[in-house]
Amino acid sequence: xxxxxxxxxxxxxxxxxxxxxxxxxxxxxxxxxxxxxxxxxxxxxxxxxxxxxxxxxxxxxxxxxxxxxxxxxxxxxxxxxxxxxxxxxxxxxxxxxxxxxxxxxxxxxxxxxxxxxxxxxxxxxxxxxxxxxxxxxxxxxxxxxxxxxxxxxxxxxxxxxxxxxxxxxxxxxxxxxxxxxxxxxxxxxxxxxxxxxxxxxxxxxxxxxxxxxxxxxxxxxxxxxxxxxxxxxxxxxxxxxxxxxxxxxxxxxxxxxxxxxxxxxxxxxxxxxxxxxxxxxxxxxxxxxxxxxxxxxxxxxxxxxxxxxxxxxxxxxxxxxxxx
Amino acid sequence: xxxxxxxxxxxxxxxxxxxxxxxxxxxxxxxxxxxxxxxxxxxxxxxxxxxxxxxxxxxxxxxxxxxxxxxxxxxxxxxxxxxxxxxxxxxxxxxxxxxxxxxxxxxxxxxxxxxxxxxxxxxxxxxxxxxxxxxxxxxxxxxxxxxxxxxxxxxxxxxxxxxxxxxxxxxxxxxxxxxxxxxxxxxxxxxxxxxxxxxxxxxxxxxxxxxxxxxxxxxxxxxxxxxxxxxxxxxxxxxxxxxxxxxxxxxxxxxxxxxxxxxxxxxxxxxxxxxxxxxxxxxxxxxxxxxxxxxxxxxxxxxxxxxxxxxxxxxxxxxxxxxxxxxxxxxxxxxxxxxxxxxx
Amino acid sequence: xxxxxxxxxxxxxxxxxxxxxxxxxxxxxxxxxxxxxxxxxxxxxxxxxxxxxxxxxxxxxxxxxxxxxxxxxxxxxxxxxxxxxxxxxxxxxxxxxxxxxxxxxxxxxxxxxxxxxxxxxxxxxxxxxxxxxxxxxxxxxxxxxxxxxxxxxxxxxxxxxxxxxxxxxxxxxxxxxxxxxxxxxxxxxxxxxxxxxxxxxxxxxxxxxxxxxxxxxxxxxxxxxxxxxxxxxxxxxxxxxxxxxxxxxxxxxxxxxxxxxxxxxxxxxxxxxxxxxxxxxxxxxxxxxxxxxxxxxx
Numbered sequence: 001x002x003x004x005x006x007x008x009x010x011x012x013x014x015x016x017x018x019x020x021x022x023x024x025x026x027x028x029x030x031x032x033x034x035x036x037x038x039x040x041x042x043x044x045x046x047x048x049x050x051x052x053x054x055x056x057x058x059x060x061x062x063x064x065x066x067x068x069x070x071x072x073x074x075x076x077x078x079x080x081x082x083x084x085x086x087x088x089x090x091x092x093x094x095x096x097x098x099x100x101x102x103x104x105x106x107x108x109x110x111x112x113x114x115x116x117x118x119x120x121x122x123x124x125x126x127x128x129x130x131x132x133x134x135x136x137x138x139x140x141x142x143x144x145x146x147x148x149x150x151x152x153x154x155x156x157x158x159x160x161x162x163x164x165x166x167x168x169x170x171x172x173x174x175x176x177x178x179x180x181x182x183x184x185x186x187x188x189x190x191x192x193x194x195x196x197x198x199x200x201x202x203x204x205x206x207x208x209x210x211x212x213x214x215x216x217x218x219x220x221x222x223x224x225x226x227x228x229x230x231x232x233x234x235x236x237x238x239x240x241x242x243x244x245x246x247x248x249x250x251x252x253x254x255x256x257x258x259x260x261x262x263x264x265x266x267x268x269x270x271x272x273x274x275x276x277x278x279x280x281x282x283x284x285x286x287x288x289x290x291x292x293x294x295x296x297x298x299x300x301x302x303x304x305x306x307x308x309x310x311x312x313x314x315x316x317x318x319x320x321x322x323x324x
Numbered sequence: 325x326x327x328x329x330x331x332x333x334x335x336x337x338x339x340x341x342x343x344x345x346x347x348x349x350x351x352x353x354x355x356x357x358x359x360x361x362x363x364x365x366x367x368x369x370x371x372x373x374x375x376x377x378x379x380x381x382x383x384x385x386x387x388x389x390x391x392x393x394x395x396x397x398x399x400x401x402x403x404x405x406x407x408x409x410x411x412x413x414x415x416x417x418x419x420x421x422x423x424x425x426x427x428x429x430x431x432x433x434x435x436x437x438x439x440x441x442x443x444x445x446x447x448x449x450x451x452x453x454x455x456x457x458x459x460x461x462x463x464x465x466x467x468x469x470x471x472x473x474x475x476x477x478x479x480x481x482x483x484x485x486x487x488x489x490x491x492x493x494x495x496x497x498x499x500x501x502x503x504x505x506x507x508x509x510x511x512x513x514x515x516x517x518x519x520x521x522x523x524x525x526x527x528x529x530x531x532x533x534x535x536x537x538x539x540x541x542x543x544x545x546x547x548x549x550x551x552x553x554x555x556x557x558x559x560x561x562x563x564x565x566x567x568x569x570x571x572x573x574x575x576x577x578x579x580x581x582x583x584x585x586x587x588x589x590x591x592x593x594x595x596x597x598x599x600x601x602x603x604x605x606x607x608x609x610x611x612x613x614x615x616x617x618x619x620x621x622x623x624x625x626x627x628x629x630x631x632x633x634x635x636x637x638x639x640x641x642x643x644x645x646x647x648x649x650x651x652x653x654x655x656x657x658x659x660x661x662x663x664x665x666x667x668x
Numbered sequence: 669x670x671x672x673x674x675x676x677x678x679x680x681x682x683x684x685x686x687x688x689x690x691x692x693x694x695x696x697x698x699x700x701x702x703x704x705x706x707x708x709x710x711x712x713x714x715x716x717x718x719x720x721x722x723x724x725x726x727x728x729x730x731x732x733x734x735x736x737x738x739x740x741x742x743x744x745x746x747x748x749x750x751x752x753x754x755x756x757x758x759x760x761x762x763x764x765x766x767x768x769x770x771x772x773x774x775x776x777x778x779x780x781x782x783x784x785x786x787x788x789x790x791x792x793x794x795x796x797x798x799x800x801x802x803x804x805x806x807x808x809x810x811x812x813x814x815x816x817x818x819x820x821x822x823x824x825x826x827x828x829x830x831x832x833x834x835x836x837x838x839x840x841x842x843x844x845x846x847x848x849x850x851x852x853x854x855x856x857x858x859x860x861x862x863x864x865x866x867x868x869x870x871x872x873x874x875x876x877x878x879x880x881x882x883x884x885x886x887x888x889x890x891x892x893x894x895x896x897x898x899x900x901x902x903x904x905x906x907x908x909x910x911x912x913x914x915x916x917x918x919x920x921x922x923x924x925x926x927x928x929x930x931x932x933x934x935x936x937x938x939x940x941x942x943x944x945x946x947x948x949x950x951x952x953x954x955x956x957x958x959x960x961x962x963x964x965x966x
Contacts (some may be wrong), residue, residue: 199603
């Protein structure tokens, strides 16, 4: 697919806070990135880094209370998704921007037939009638590799295995040929061999339908194989952003470096693993300045002040005071 | 730290001596249909053969990795070794004693030699007990120590696993997942065991914490001359941790060999697919790698396929695989495989 | 790679004593205004029931036919009944009886229910099935029938009433505890206790039971009002407290007969009972929220 340089989605200084127990948790604290048309952007981070909240915020799916999007813009198709009325964003959700989640078990309604759930989407967004929607649903199930789709469309979700459910979720997400697919840890709940199937499927369908993808994961291996650009999140901020190959071959931020070194490589034998010391950050009680500094071996007094994200080279950005 | 200290001298690393031997271990579970009413009505129980004839040995001081996908029986194998689940048949020989034959009361003295680290750091600690009580519990079961001595030992253990000994009076919910896993490790270490079953000890942890816990386990192995059975679905972690690796599929071992050997020269098609399915954290390598993507799902263990259990998904399936079951044999260099491609 | 583990992993906060889940729940309960209000009202009612009759110049069975059915006045705050007895004192004595019925009956059901449920749930298998079938059978008997039979068999003392009510209300408790135990006994920490060689009774009482207590306590606070209501109902039928002793149930019963002429004879005991039940429910709801682990913020 020809790559165009125009951005399909621009996120600028997005901020989402959660309020509770007298404390404010800045789950997303000034995130900015661009997603180019037809590309796959990987967002890596550990639990609590804000990677999922960022993507829920894009579709304004943050439950209020306790959460609230307090600032920033998300430009999609020349419109700021944060400002448009609720009924307008509802028409974008599921139709132009679709999501798949980690747990295919809870994302499907156990009391509805798979087919009915698939048909609901196209009926709602594309105004198809019953028989058209059913035909479309079968077509989508075949597309995601569910054998005997015309019969299985009348099954309930518990009659599918985990991997098959995730396929159904992907079929639902892609029913309206969305321009953007947000996949939030789509394979974390699945076994290794099933994970490989689902990743292949997403890769293939992306080519076929021409959807841009945001892939959220904690697994650097998945990012390496699937994405064009990668953003690394830590404590609600993107601390490094670069083309994926560049990020892996020439990481700049100490957190990225540490993460890359702490994953054992299955192809070669290693002696001792590198470990990032310390604990993941407590978002309600962040240190002053760079949130990674307490765990960083290169930290200096300068890190008391938060490092702005800056350009390292052409497309490589990092939020660290370190020299290149 | 080593309790009592003179034992440290006696414990010498030796890798040739077999510490534990598992022979034809079987664990069957009765599903619905086993109840009182059902029995009276004469309905037959449905049986899941979670572990179906597994044999291997573990040498003193080594780490044996046990990999497989969910439902393959790897955790059940670990629990059956520790007699937390009674094996249906087969032997578990620990230094010559068959643990599977022991009644509960006679098993208890052996528990100080065989310990376990659990997968879920949130569920494996009693939420109503302080971490001091959690770690001292094994000590109070086996010996009567004065309160002071007990506290001292617990504090030493907490410190050894990298936590602040002043946390002794705090409760599990006040700790992060990685810290809780360290508490679980301290509990397992308290009795100075010889053998530890580590059941998915890093699966629930963040990437940066996984590395910390793996390093801790390795350090402790050296210091306490421990032998591990490291159970995991994560092939990267298993490679890193293990001397030898066993691969399990639907209740049976399909391959067992030295870690390097099995990763460089996997012979069973399932092992090949597993290794190829693991994403490598390097975009350049990933772009060139050919993935073997297996078709279909793991069959239900309630109703496993005839012949070789893997034949329904095997890319190299032959006619005989559908009816005959390949034996698990040594094909040289202590590389065991259960496949007709290698054992003709 | 050369960071010393202990120096880096240790948190900086040096809090030595942690907060247990009970303390945590207590803290949350204190924040719930309705529950605190309920608790305070309950304490006042309990204290009044205990102390006011002692110091009052009237007694609950002191008949004064000259002052029959007087409306509330400074002398008799709540008025008098048909026999000229002071309704305030009688209401508070009735409160004693009603609260005692609630508490003792609940305690009986707690002891039987928790023990029975824990044993049934922990051992499982045939033992569990047999024990639960017994519960099912008792459940299927009409409750009232059971109480009437028991009360007919034994003497009609109040103490019998306590035990009879407790003995029929432990069933739900046993089921709740069993359900809790079933979910807890498969948790890894139980397995961990077995793995370090802890013996079965210790596992049940040290590891299983304390973790079932949250829902049990909530259910307990809700059993008290239901036992009180049952007593009122039985007294209404003439099976409960015998005159001249009073309970809220018997007083309401008497009050209903005179409702159009002497409404205070119904209103005051009825109001006392309603306030108590409301308070107990507020407290129960508060406890449920406070003890619910889902509500906990880590």
